Amino acid sequence: MYIALATYCLLMMLRLEFGFEGPLLTVKRLLCTCLYEPFEIFTQKIIHNRQRSSKGPRSINHELVFKQTLIQVMVGETDFLYDLTYDPVIL
Numbered sequence: 492m493y494i495a496l497a498t499y500c501l502l503m504m505l506r507l508e509f510g511f512e513g514p515l516l517t518v519k520r521l522l523c524t525c526l527y528e529p530f531e532i533f534t535q536k537i538i539h540n541r542q543r544s545s546k547g548p549r550s551i552n553h554e555l556v557f558k559q560t561l562i563q564v565m566v567g568e569t570d571f572l573y574d575l576t577y578d579p580v581i582l
């Protein structure tokens with residue numbers, strides 16, 4: 492029981508030290524894979540893993556979409572009734 496508690500505390504300390512917001516299991520797996528490597532390799536991997544975390548859905552700039560659509564209609568690029576498609580990748 493004491494070994495499990497000590498392991499939990501050490502993993503939590505590592506997680507807090509690097510600002511990692513993922514599960515403790517990920518920290519444990521990274522630590523196990525880097526067991527026989529220098530500690531710097533572990534720090535690089537945990538920081539790299541932290542940066543890959545999702546930041547949620549992208550926000551849409553509705554004013555920009557409206558302005559671009561208005562310009563397209565005024566210039567005559569689009570047929571207002573049939574070709575008003577919105578692709579967030581283009582923005």
